[in-house]
Amino acid sequence: MNYAPPPEILARLGEANVEEALRAFYVTRAGSSLRPEEIKKIPQLAGILPVLARTRRDPLLVDAAAGRAPVGLMAARLLGWSKVVVIEREPVRAASARRAAARAAGIQIDVREGDVGDADVWPRGAEVVVALHACGPAFDEVVDQAMARKVPWVLAVPCCYSDAVGFAGIARAWADHLGVASQAPVRRRFVESLVDTERTLRLEACGYRVSVQAFVPPTVTPHNLLWKAHRDGPGRRATEAEERWSRLVKGPE
Numbered sequence: 007m008n009y010a011p012p013p014e015i016l017a018r019l020g021e022a023n024v025e026e027a028l029r030a031f032y033v034t035r036a037g038s039s040l041r042p043e044e045i046k047k048i049p050q051l052a053g054i055l056p057v058l059a060r061t062r063r064d065p066l067l068v069d070a071a072a073g074r075a076p077v078g079l080m081a082a083r084l085l086g087w088s089k090v091v092v093i094e095r096e097p098v099r100a101a102s103a104r105r106a107a108a109r110a111a112g113i114q115i116d117v118r119e120g121d122v123g124d125a126d127v128w129p130r131g132a133e134v135v136v137a138l139h140a141c142g143p144a145f146d147e148v149v150d151q152a153m154a155r156k157v158p159w160v161l162a163v164p165c166c167y168s169d170a171v172g173f174a175g176i177a178r179a180w181a182d183h184l185g186v187a188s189q190a191p192v193r194r195r196f197v198e199s200l201v202d203t204e205r206t207l208r209l210e211a212c213g214y215r216v217s218v219q220a221f222v223p224p225t226v227t228p229h230n231l232l233w234k235a236h237r238d239g240p241g242r243r244a245t246e247a248e249e250r251w252s253r254l255v256k257g258p259e
């Protein structure tokens with residue numbers, strides 16, 4: 007069941023407020039401005055925050071593969087969430103997230119430098135996991151950790167689909183088996199779609215109700231699909247998904 011946030015919270019999630027909040031966290035010197043990549047994030051944050059807002063009221067949020075933690079920071083600032091844990095493996099970005107969080111009075115954010123695949127980095131009792139542009143296998147590691155913890159809500163946006171994605175080899179084997187055209191753009195789309203299918207069925211088999219929706223137009227980012235997964239436990243959907251998932255991951259006979 008989705009949470010209905012107060013209208014005044016939703017009203018403050020527009021791009022102008024996101025930009026102002028980003029400035030408060032990241033712009034440290036008079037006369038300087040946001041980095042180009044932060045400016046590009048503004049519509050993405052304005053797109054994902056209303057989805058986050060409708061999960062729970064002040065949940066324990068994990069911002070995974072967080073970079074400089076724009077999502078976690080915006081959740082604290084604009085949604086007023088008070089329990090935010092950030093996981094980022096790259097030390098410079100983790101330190102930058104920590105400094106940004108320290109700049110805002112009254113905001114508590116626990117920044118953990120580590121790998122999202124490492125169970126020890128994760129807090130107990132996470133209620134919402136968000137991963138915006140979790141690259142390659144990071145998407146899968148976030149999903150696996152969230153599923154293992156039965157986290158009620160998972161909001162994840164993949165970006166690059168590298169060969170490091172665990173299922174990529176089997177997806178390519180399916181492409182060969184079915185005689186998919188060898189022209190690179192056709193084959194790539196097929197393989198990426200199978201990778202996305204495996205991810206979706208994996209979540210469903212674990213008892214999540216999954217929707218996949220554009221959270222911004224593709225002109226903002228080509229990686230504009232958000233997996234929104236809400237755990238509602240075992241049932242017929244999960245059983246059917248498990249059966250389809252098993253066939254898929256076995257690969258062609």
Ligand SMILES: C[S@@+](CC[C@H](N)C(=O)[O-])C[C@H]1O[C@@H](n2cnc3c(N)ncnc32)[C@H](O)[C@@H]1O
Binds near residue numbers: 070
């Ligand atoms: C494309 S950036 C997105 C960052 C942030 N979520 C955002 O939207 O601005 C991906 C981030 O995930 C981090 N990352 C990738 N794999 C990771 C892993 N296995 N564990 C932790 N962080 C990871 C990278 O260091 C990078 O900062």
